[in-house]
Amino acid sequence: xxxxxxxxxxxxxxxxxxxxxxxxxxxxxxxxxxxxxxxxxxxxxxxxxxxxxxxxxxxxxxxxxxxxxxxxxxxxxxxx
Numbered sequence: 001x002x003x004x005x006x007x008x009x010x011x012x013x014x015x016x017x018x019x020x021x022x023x024x025x026x027x028x029x030x031x032x033x034x035x036x037x038x039x040x041x042x043x044x045x046x047x048x049x050x051x052x053x054x055x056x057x058x059x060x061x062x063x064x065x066x067x068x069x070x071x072x073x074x075x076x077x078x079x080x
Contacts, residue, residue, distance in 0.1 A: 010043045013055055016069050017042075026069070 014028035019035045027035035038059070045055045059067050 006043060006046050009046050009052065010039065013042050013052055014039055016056075017059060018067050018069055020063055020067060 011028055015026050017027045017038065019025045019027050019030035019032055021032040021034045022030055025035075027038045042055055045058065050058075056068060
């Protein structure tokens with residue numbers, strides 16, 4: 001996969017993932033160790049052929065629903 005495509009997808013995903021250490025920044029904007037590791041994980045997953053949806057699912061499974069800025073759509077989040 002082209003480096004430009006991987007980088008663009010990784011940045012897009014990283015903007016939608018909350019830093020679990022600082023909580024107030026996305027992992028794209030944070031320099032916390034966990035944010036750096038998660039950005040690398042996302043790039044590795046993209047290079048491995050994973051879809052964005054698969055990557056979001058893995059992050060949510062590993063860190064909980066609050067790691068994502070956009071909650072899943074269901075009856076509890078419909079009003080958001």
